[in-house]
Amino acid sequence: MTNFKPGFVHTPVTPFKRDHSIDYDQYAKVIDFHLRNGAEALALPMPQGEDMSLTDPELRKVIEFGINEVKGRVPVIAHVSDAGTAIAVERARHAEQMGAAAIASHPPYFWHPKPAMVVEHLAQIGTATKLPFFVCSPPVEDVGTPLTTEIVLQLIDRAGNLAGVIDASMDWVFMVEAVSLGRGKRPGFQLVTGTDYMVSAGVIGGSGAFSPLASVAPKLARKLYDACAGQQFVAARKPQEDMASLHHLVKGAGLAGLKAAMRAMGRECGVPRPPARALGEVEYGRLMEHVNAMTFLAAEPRGW
Amino acid sequence: MDTASKGTETSITLKGVMQAPVTPLKDDGSFDAAGFEKMVDFHVRNGAPAIAWPHHKAESLNLTIAERKLGAEVAVKTVARRVPVSIFTGTMSEEDSLDIARHAKKIGADMILAISPYCRRPTQDEIFDSMVRIGTATDLPLLTYNSPWRNGEGVEFTGELTRRLIERLPNYIGMKDASFHSEKFLEISRVALSMRPGFAIIMGVEHLLASYPLGACGSFSSSGAIAPKLCNKFFASLVAHDWPTARECQYKISRLWRLFKEQYPSSLKGAMIMMGRPVGPTRSPLPTATKERIDFLRQQLEELNILQTEPIGW
Numbered sequence: 001m002t003n004f005k006p007g008f009v010h011t012p013v014t015p016f017k018r019d020h021s022i023d024y025d026q027y028a029k030v031i032d033f034h035l036r037n038g039a040e041a042l043a044l045p046m047p048q049g050e051d052m053s054l055t056d057p058e059l060r061k062v063i064e065f066g067i068n069e070v071k072g073r074v075p076v077i078a079h080v081s082d083a084g085t086a087i088a089v090e091r092a093r094h095a096e097q098m099g100a101a102a103i104a105s106h107p108p109y110f111w112h113p114k115p116a117m118v119v120e121h122l123a124q125i126g127t128a129t130k131l132p133f134f135v136c137s138p139p140v141e142d143v144g145t146p147l148t149t150e151i152v153l154q155l156i157d158r159a160g161n162l163a164g165v166i167d168a169s170m171d172w173v174f175m176v177e178a179v180s181l182g183r184g185k186r187p188g189f190q191l192v193t194g195t196d197y198m199v200s201a202g203v204i205g206g207s208g209a210f211s212p213l214a215s216v217a218p219k220l221a222r223k224l225y226d227a228c229a230g231q232q233f234v235a236a237r238k239p240q241e242d243m244a245s246l247h248h249l250v251k252g253a254g255l256a257g258l259k260a261a262m263r264a265m266g267r268e269c270g271v272p273r274p275p276a277r278a279l280g281e282v283e284y285g286r287l288m289e290h291v292n293a294m295t296f297l298a299a300e301p302r303g304w
Numbered sequence: 305m306d307t308a309s310k311g312t313e314t315s316i317t318l319k320g321v322m323q324a325p326v327t328p329l330k331d332d333g334s335f336d337a338a339g340f341e342k343m344v345d346f347h348v349r350n351g352a353p354a355i356a357w358p359h360h361k362a363e364s365l366n367l368t369i370a371e372r373k374l375g376a377e378v379a380v381k382t383v384a385r386r387v388p389v390s391i392f393t394g395t396m397s398e399e400d401s402l403d404i405a406r407h408a409k410k411i412g413a414d415m416i417l418a419i420s421p422y423c424r425r426p427t428q429d430e431i432f433d434s435m436v437r438i439g440t441a442t443d444l445p446l447l448t449y450n451s452p453w454r455n456g457e458g459v460e461f462t463g464e465l466t467r468r469l470i471e472r473l474p475n476y477i478g479m480k481d482a483s484f485h486s487e488k489f490l491e492i493s494r495v496a497l498s499m500r501p502g503f504a505i506i507m508g509v510e511h512l513l514a515s516y517p518l519g520a521c522g523s524f525s526s527s528g529a530i531a532p533k534l535c536n537k538f539f540a541s542l543v544a545h546d547w548p549t550a551r552e553c554q555y556k557i558s559r560l561w562r563l564f565k566e567q568y569p570s571s572l573k574g575a576m577i578m579m580g581r582p583v584g585p586t587r588s589p590l591p592t593a594t595k596e597r598i599d600f601l602r603q604q605l606e607e608l609n610i611l612q613t614e615p616i617g618w
Contacts, residue, residue, distance in 0.1 A: 140485065171484060172484040175514070200515070200517075203513055203514060203516075231547055233545075244494060
């Protein structure tokens with residue numbers, strides 16, 4: 001069960017209509033785009049899919065809808081993070097019933113419990129299903145509970161189906177410890193990068209990647225992924241630097257940046273759901289200028 | 305990485321696992337100059353491509369300015385031009401940092417490493433101004449020390465700040481980077497290496513595996529006093545792009561770092577006793593390794609096959 005390898009995973013956005021309801025017609029287009037542009041698996045709905053802005057029924061429906069649309073062509077990984085343990089547990093069970101291939105969860109949102117409670121929270125979610133389970137390490141600047149090496153090592157003891165860590169911390173100390181000490185406890189324990197920064201995670205011993213920017217630049221993301229998967233880390237430096245400049249641009253525009261960059265590439269997905277703020281036309285124009293100046297994006301698909 | 309700068313007579317080669325010696329102290333806590341000579345010479349004889357002192361592992365902030373100047377003189381004299389010598393200027397007061405920088409120039413050091421100001425949550429402009437003052441106090445090549453902390457303290461060099469400093473300072477040749485973070489590293493490396501191709505990005509401890517393919521040229525060592533052979537093997541494997549060997553070395557060095565970072569640098573000094581290179585106590589408020597801690601370290605060094613394979617004694 002822990003042998004499941006996510007591979008190159010795309011993390012689609014969740015499109016919204018003007019009234020902020022989920023636009024399922026557009027969502028079908030998004031999923032189809034990812035499947036035609038190199039996704040080996042989809043993860044729904046990750047933070048790029050605005051999971052925190054969706055209600056519990058919507059979160060369940062998004063996973064159900066995604067699995068139905070994908071029709072078994074690639075695995076669908078269900079992301080079930082929440083503040084409350086029981087809520088996340090029930091969502092994991094629902095995802096298993098719907099046919100998800102694996103479960104992923106962050107440490108609890110909002111609360112700052114002691115490490116033992118974080119272990120308990122994640123162990124309950126992990127053991128709620130028989131699916132492979134991945135824990136997500138949040139970005140270092142996040143205000144939530146960080147995932148430490150010690151928590152990961154304790155979770156390996158608690159959850160027999162813990163397959164690995166999806167890392168968005170980008171913290172090299174954590175990554176090296178998690179993969180080297182994790183494999184001391186469970187051979188084959190996986191480090192999967194949860195960002196488009198694939199070189200460092202790959203050379204450290206990671207495999208697989210969750211790529212938020214595959215929504216904008218799927219060819220570049222694939223090129224970077226393939227170079228890392230082929231252990232060509234020095235050759236991967238240029239695409240990694242290009243990807244870093246795109247990341248820097250999108251991140252600088254806040255949560256709305258990713259959808260705005262998709263719009264600039266001809267793939268309209270609406271604006272983020274409040275309280276996230278949409279870009280104004282001036283801000284969007286500035287972002288569009290930068291996107292147009294990025295010559296490496298010339299080879300990327302425009303439109304759907 | 306060959307780095308030449310205006311005002312320096314020769315280019316400096318910075319690459320590999322560079323050694324940052326600890327500060328040997330006598331039993332009464334006083335600076336052990338003779339012990340420090342042995343320490344520096346040990347590193348050079350065991351392949352150190354550069355010597356850098358006194359970093360935090362050398363208890364820099366617990367040394368007086370007079371002791372730091374004396375130690376710098378001992379380092380330069382002992383190395384005797386066999387490899388470059390970097391002098392760390394970080395102090396609580398910028399006036400002391402300027403004094404140490406000028407002294408480093410006077411005694412023939414090859415470069416300075418600067419961080420400023422400590423403990424004040426400085427803005428980017430404050431860091432810029434401080435680095436310009438220190439960087440223009442002498443014409444020595446300048447390295448800066450990027451030390452971002454998770455809680456927003458520390459002194460962080462962003463890509464934009466690095467760009468401004470490269471534009472302003474012709475002698476700005478590199479950075480000690482202790483971000484250990486993919487995004488932060490790449491923000492700096494993308495800017496610095498495009499503006500100044502010889503710019504030396506040196507990792508704060510040996511987190512070289514994640515950074516070498518992206519343009520880092522080496523590290524200031526945490527574990528070279530214990531395992532110099534491992535450090536040299538690690539860097540050779542990176543140069544050869546032998547990633548499986550590099551991974552094996554990185555994992556081992558990271559286990560050492562995990563041991564040493566607890567009560568740093570007292571655990572490192574404690575482990576040196578096991579390697580036949582005693583360097584005395586650690587100055588208060590840092591603790592000195594207890595007998596129990598030293599026994600634990602011995603067990604760990606045996607398990608890691610360090611005691612059996614690395615040089616014992618001086």
